[in-house]
């Protein structure tokens with residue numbers, strides 16, 4: 228999910244009917260929607276769910292949290308083609324000065340355009356920030372200094388490699404395996420690794436990072452479709468890459484193992500996205516709600532395009548995720564915008580949700596995250612009770628349809 232620190236949705240969101248389009252495209256699109264959902268207006272189920280969206284990005288905790296808020300996000304005017312490579316800024320929380328690349332396969336390296344090869348099974352490649360915004364790399368006894376370093380397969384495509392932030396790090400060694408092309412530059416006073424990753428590879432990785440432990444397959448499919456919708460339509464305001472790997476956008480850790488439930492969920496929903504207001508919905512979701520999810524308007528957020536809806540969440544209604552904080556935050560208005568403003572100053576878990584009551588010296592609240600869109604906790608429970616991913620998505624995103632991203636741009 229996305230961290231709610233810039234909860235504005237541009238006014239340029241298409242707010243009503245899409246522009247006229249050639250009838251063959253419209254027929255094709257509507258036929259696909261009809262096949263996928265049976266209707267454009269989907270009734271809400273009454274199942275149970277709640278979910279969690281808690282995050283402590285400054286701590287870099289390996290959370291299962293997730294929330295996503297695409298607050299600066301909106302329906303794309305021209306969504307990228309299906310599985311277009313996207314740019315992910317990774318290790319955002321660690322501000323690395325030193326990175327290590329390990330690969331079993333040979334890698335093509337480019338130092339400001341000067342090509343070299345890292346042989347297969349060679350020693351780790353150490354990359355360090357040096358003066359002047361340059362990066363030093365030791366390769367086969369030779370030292371290269373460059374402002375831009377790329378690592379890719381020897382054929383020029385995506386590679387599988389491990390990227391590591393070595394100690395001293397606040398969190399010890401951080402090591403993750405990625406599939407994609409690596410671009411490394413210096414950003415301010417740290418290294419900024421950016422991965423060019425196919426959207427379907429990213430979806431599988433995000434599902435693994437965002438899903439609660441032992442989540443049922445239908446929940447994973449719902450998560451995959453929601454995450455894909457976000458990736459293909461959100462505009463996050465980052466410079467130099469499209470998405471970060473924190474709660475501001477969506478968690479992205481490692482590749483799931485081929486054949487794992489997370490990988491299978493991405494495969495089973497390949498290309499499928501949520502459609503609303505004439506385009507792909509940059510679907511928000513959060514970890515848990517307080518028994519009902521929230522519409523944008525009731526959260527104090529501007530509404531343009533898809534308004535989101537307040538829907539019943541059975542599990543959170545029955546057994547909410549409760550939290551307690553001291554009363555310092557008691558003057559904070561009960562709105563998502565106010566909560567985000569408070570948390571920007573006091574930390575992203577200072578106020579877990581905007582649903583709370585002041586009780587003497589403490590705040591007692593429920594739900595974790597903004598509570599807009601899919602409640603992951605409730606969605607997982609729905610799946611346990613037998614709901615399909617389509618039913619889950621229809622419940623939390625009323626008045627949307629599921630369709631292939633490949634044809635959705637025809638409506639934009």
Ligand SMILES: [Zn+2]
Pocket residue numbers: 276277278515516517518519540541542543544602604605
């Ligand atoms: Zn819920």
Ligand SMILES: [Zn+2]
Pocket residue numbers: 463465470471472473474475476477
């Ligand atoms: Zn971000």
